[in-house]
Amino acid sequence: MSTEPxxxxxxxxxxxxPRPYAEVIDAWRTSCPxxxxxxxxxxxxxxxxxxxxxxxxxxxxxxxxxxxLAARLNPxxxx
Numbered sequence: 484m485s486t487e488p489x490x491x492x493x494x495x496x497x498x499x500x501p502r503p504y505a506e507v508i509d510a511w512r513t514s515c516p517x518x519x520x521x522x523x524x525x526x527x528x529x530x531x532x533x534x535x536x537x538x539x540x541x542x543x544x545x546x547x548x549x550x551x552l553a554a555r556l557n558p559x560x561x562x
Contacts, residue, residue, distance in 0.1 A: 489520045491555055494529045498544035498552060504532060507542045524548070 493511065524530045529548035535541040
């Protein structure tokens with residue numbers, strides 16, 4: 484089973500707005516390949532973690548993640 488759709492689902496979810504790390508991990512807890520999805524998205528630099536204004540670790544989509552989402556929506560577009 485390919486995890487690509489799940490990876491892009493994770494990127495899409497955090498692309499709408501940065502989410503606290505704890506919320507992301509809690510939400511993806513029910514996904515069997517959660518760690519694989521998380522690790523792959525991180526390794527490919529599709530998501531990033533950074534401290535928010537209050538010091539909470541936040542997860543957001545990177546430019547590479549947004550480009551991957553755009554490519555999913557328009558596969559004929561050049562990279």
